[in-house]
Ligand SMILES: NC(=O)C1=CN([C@@H]2O[C@H](COP(=O)(O)OP(=O)(O)OC[C@H]3O[C@@H](n4cnc5c(N)ncnc54)[C@H](OP(=O)(O)O)[C@@H]3O)[C@@H](O)[C@H]2O)C=CC1
């Protein structure tokens with residue numbers, strides 16, 4: 001497969017599919033080498049109006065595109081594959097963005113030999129700051145992985161992981177933005193409890209989150225060391241940390257991520 005010369009179809013362009021379309025367009029991917037599919041005519045019209053992208057039916061996408069990026073909900077994947085599976089020529093690359101579904105869920109419903117790459121990205125793709133984990137699925141070669149990387153690199157960072165780690169990745173970075181947003185929301189409320197105006201509390205915590213994230217990324221320091229530098233003896237921070245530990249924040253995160261991982265497995269079982 002020659003890099004750069006092919007057409008990518010986003011099958012089921014909802015939230016994540018739209019992030020992929022818009023990210024590729026921002027990176028200079030030609031709009032005439034993108035296709036999208038949608039279930040509702042209103043959604044199709046919206047995508048064309050927003051991006052100038054051609055929205056076609058699923059079988060047209062299968063016929064015209066070399067890369068099929070499947071971005072429907074896991075619950076809709078079996079019905080989609082009932083429709084398109086037998087019609088996908090085996091030289092196409094199928095990229096699944098679906099949480100939980102193993103690559104063999106797809107390969108069992110596609111012609112023998114069709115390469116499948118499993119990807120888990122996240123919503124900061126909207127600002128080119130996604131974390132995308134890419135795994136070789138059934139029949140995928142190094143060339144297919146490189147092509148998937150080329151498609152997701154403009155959206156942020158990419159990493160290759162064994163497919164067996166994808167449910168854990170989903171729990172950590174796929175769902176991860178939601179945990180941070182919840183934390184920001186709760187900390188904003190805490191600021192309000194302490195008497196700050198909502199907007200001031202919001203601005204303080206957003207910039208604190210950005211500063212902390214950039215330090216984590218750029219300082220090369222372990223998070224424990226960064227936290228210790230904030231935590232003065234008999235100071236304010238340790239009083240707060242005692243409360244976080246008393247309320248089991250670490251244990252809550254361990255349990256939360258286990259629950260997300262288990263839900264990914266459940267989605268796969270239910271999708272069958
Ligand atoms: N949201 C997130 O943060 C992340 C999501 N994912 C994964 O990405 C996938 C999509 O999630 P998300 O974008 O949030 O979901 P959405 O519901 O926003 O998008 C899915 C889209 O697929 C459309 N669709 C469903 N069936 C068909 C079909 N047969 N033909 C054409 N279009 C179809 C839906 O249409 P309709 O509008 O009619 O429902 C919808 O627009 C999921 O598998 C999810 O696990 C992965 C990482 C992060």
Ligand SMILES: O=C(O)[C@@H]1CCC=N1
Pocket residue numbers: 099170174175
């Ligand atoms: O909540 C979900 O199922 C999807 C997958 C990862 C993020 N959102």
